[in-house]
Amino acid sequence: GAGVSQSPRYKVAKRGQDVALRCDPISGHVSLFWYQQALGQGPEFLTYFQNEAQLDKSGLPSDRFFAERPEGSVSTLKIQRTQQEDSAVYLCASSLEGAGVPPLHFGNGTRLTVT
């Protein structure tokens, strides 16, 4: 597709449930990023992949958060035993590494509500 695709668009989970959020980056984009955006705040970095390698996971808030990109394209962010504080918009972005420092192309996000 032309842009970064995320699914589902909205997810409601009961506290304690596990959720999986999917990101399909722009074809050919090597780098993939996950961000968490709370209402009224800027995106907060969670984790970063270059191809299938997870190079930085310093932003994952707890060991309940896990991300993977096994074939270097589609990525999944999994949150186990969801808590109310996990409620946020989860943004995926991809970028084309190469000459210079490219910007991020964001998907439409997944809005997670934990009840």
Added chain:
Amino acid sequence: QKEVEQNSGPLSVPEGAIASLNCTYSDRVSQSFFWYRQYSGKSPELIMSIYSNGDKEDGRFTAQLNKASQYVSLLIRDSQPSDSATYLCAVRGPANAGKSTFGDGTTLTVKP
């Protein structure tokens, strides 16, 4: 102190005026600077990038960078109601440094 600081606003300007948005950052090794626009309920979209000191103009938008002062700004000339959005400043380190760090954004309202 956040790594990237922005005035939260809201900033309100009349249609046709110049809107000035400011951003400061704390990491001196930062090398790339971006302005993203985010409409309510939408994802951020890139509007400007700047990598070296000085001004960079693109249509009605001008980004200004001063690395010595660790300061980057965005000017929007001839502001339009469609410019009403939250503007996010983002900072990234050297090439292949990975993550971009975002400020919390400045909300701009352009009144007709």
